[in-house]
Amino acid sequence: xxxxxxxxxxxxxxxxxxxxxxxxxxxxxxxxxxxxxxxxxxxxxxxxxxxxxxxxxxxxxxxxxxxxxxxxxxxxxxxxxxxxxxxxxxxxxxxxxxxxxxxxxxxxxxxxxxxxxxxxxxxxxxxxxxxxxxxxxxxxxxxxxxxxxxxxxxxxxxxxxxxxxxxxxxxxxxxxxxxxxxxxxxxxxxxxxxxxxxxxxxxxxxxxxxxxxxxxxxxxxxxxxx
Amino acid sequence: xxxxxxxxxxxxxxxxxxxxxxxxxxxxxxxxxxxxxxxxxxxxxxxxxxxxxxxxxxxxxxxxxxxxxxxxxxxxxxxxxxxxxxxxxxxxxxxxxxxxxxxxxxxxxxxxxxxxxxxxxxxxxxxxxxxxxxxxxxxxxxxxxxxxxxxxxxxxxxxxxxxxxxxxxxxxxxxxxxxxxxxxxxxxxxxxxxxxxxxxxxxxxxxxxxxxxxxxxxxxxxxxxxxxxxxxxxxxxxxxxxxxxxxxxxx
Numbered sequence: 001x002x003x004x005x006x007x008x009x010x011x012x013x014x015x016x017x018x019x020x021x022x023x024x025x026x027x028x029x030x031x032x033x034x035x036x037x038x039x040x041x042x043x044x045x046x047x048x049x050x051x052x053x054x055x056x057x058x059x060x061x062x063x064x065x066x067x068x069x070x071x072x073x074x075x076x077x078x079x080x081x082x083x084x085x086x087x088x089x090x091x092x093x094x095x096x097x098x099x100x101x102x103x104x105x106x107x108x109x110x111x112x113x114x115x116x117x118x119x120x121x122x123x124x125x126x127x128x129x130x131x132x133x134x135x136x137x138x139x140x141x142x143x144x145x146x147x148x149x150x151x152x153x154x155x156x157x158x159x160x161x162x163x164x165x166x167x168x169x170x171x172x173x174x175x176x177x178x179x180x181x182x183x184x185x186x187x188x189x190x191x192x193x194x195x196x197x198x199x200x201x202x203x204x205x206x207x208x209x210x211x212x213x214x215x216x217x218x219x220x221x222x223x224x225x226x
Numbered sequence: 227x228x229x230x231x232x233x234x235x236x237x238x239x240x241x242x243x244x245x246x247x248x249x250x251x252x253x254x255x256x257x258x259x260x261x262x263x264x265x266x267x268x269x270x271x272x273x274x275x276x277x278x279x280x281x282x283x284x285x286x287x288x289x290x291x292x293x294x295x296x297x298x299x300x301x302x303x304x305x306x307x308x309x310x311x312x313x314x315x316x317x318x319x320x321x322x323x324x325x326x327x328x329x330x331x332x333x334x335x336x337x338x339x340x341x342x343x344x345x346x347x348x349x350x351x352x353x354x355x356x357x358x359x360x361x362x363x364x365x366x367x368x369x370x371x372x373x374x375x376x377x378x379x380x381x382x383x384x385x386x387x388x389x390x391x392x393x394x395x396x397x398x399x400x401x402x403x404x405x406x407x408x409x410x411x412x413x414x415x416x417x418x419x420x421x422x423x424x425x426x427x428x429x430x431x432x433x434x435x436x437x438x439x440x441x442x443x444x445x446x447x448x449x450x451x452x453x454x455x456x457x458x459x460x461x462x463x464x465x466x467x468x469x470x471x472x473x474x475x476x477x
Binding site for chain 2: 048049050065066070072074076078079080081089090112113114115116117118129133
């Protein structure tokens with residue numbers, strides 16, 4: 001579906017990441033963890049075409065840029081548009097978006113403005129706005145960063161459920177190891193020499209989950225001492 | 227408007243007015259009730275309404291004309307640095323000039339009819355409007371620019387869905403600030419080469435030593451101001467319903 005080869009990205013004279021190689025297959029979720037400033041978000045923006053790689057290539061196989069959805073860290077809802085009109089941003093106004101509003105659990109909030117919603121609800125609107133475009137690949141940039149623990153888990157479950165229903169692949173960038181392990185079939189520890197840990201089939205209460213969290217934590221700590 | 231505050235506000239105006247009228251006891255400061263009686267009688271006769279409507283037509287045309295130029299120019303200046311660099315010095319040069327000083331030139335260039343009066347009102351609105359619009363376009367949150375790119379919005383969609391709603395608050399702030407000044411300028415311009423308009427009505431009454439009628443005109447020009455401010459408020463609420471939506475306290 002997507003192949004990133006020998007990718008490097010510089011921010012001015014600062015080298016953010018270099019010689020990166022990642023392959024993502026269909027209906028395969030990956031999580032990316034790493035320290036602040038290591039270029040996780042920049043990589044997502046490069047995949048979405050909002051930034052350009054300094055070197056290397058991103059190959060899209062069987063998908064176009066329009067098949068890639070990006071859920072930003074902040075909801076980025078337009079304050080002057082209602083929930084329904086935010087979801088319909090740039091689309092035909094007569095398109096039926098009710099099923100997406102229902103999917104993200106916002107039935108009854110259609111005509112509210114963003115200022116009338118809680119942080120979690122706003123992020124759900126942003127999710128519906130991405131989903132209505134039916135992306136094949138969904139990029140998630142720390143989508144739960146500003147949410148409380150319960151809202152965070154509820155949104156994570158919704159995203160996973162919908163990604164299965166809509167047959168999407170996910171690339172999640174996060175600072176939270178537990179989130180990375182729970183959401184990803186594999187976790188990539190971002191850095192000069194990338195490490196990958198297989199984390200498929202997790203359940204928040206299983207032993208394997210705790211073991212994977214431990215492994216990712218150790219790998220990340222190891223990266224800090226490199 | 228709260229009825230209690232209206233009465234208190236009216237008393238705050240009427241009591242000093244009565245005191246001054248009583249103290250000086252000269253025709254140029256008539257008692258408020260005499261002015262009100264004259265105002266009713268003038269309203270029934272209908273002549274003052276004609277003057278008011280003509281002034282309203284001039285001020286509204288002036289506002290619309292100013293916005294028609296200021297909105298596109300402000301947007302382009304906010305988006306394009308070269309246009310901004312070209313026009314900003316010209317605007318800074320003309321902005322501090324008292325617009326009424328340009329009236330003789332306007333009367334020669336655009337005639338003694340309505341056009342020169344409408345254009346002078348436009349000048350009052352245009353300069354602050356174009357600067358405010360330019361600044362609010364330049365200050366549009368970069369997050370929305372990225373959003374537009376990520377959602378593959380066309381230029382028209384960016385204009386309609388992001389730029390225009392972003393500049394609406396600036397447009398209404400400008401109107402609120404400038405509409406009073408534009409009425410003052412209109413009043414002055416209606417003293418030249420015209421027999422219609424509330425400015426003419428007031429000054430003509432003064433020349434004819436009809437002070438009650440003159441005060442009637444002043445009351446009506448104030449009411450015209452209130453009407454314009456209230457209309458701006460109503461249109462603002464209509465066009466920006468999200469501003470008055472009850473905010474959530476939840477996080």
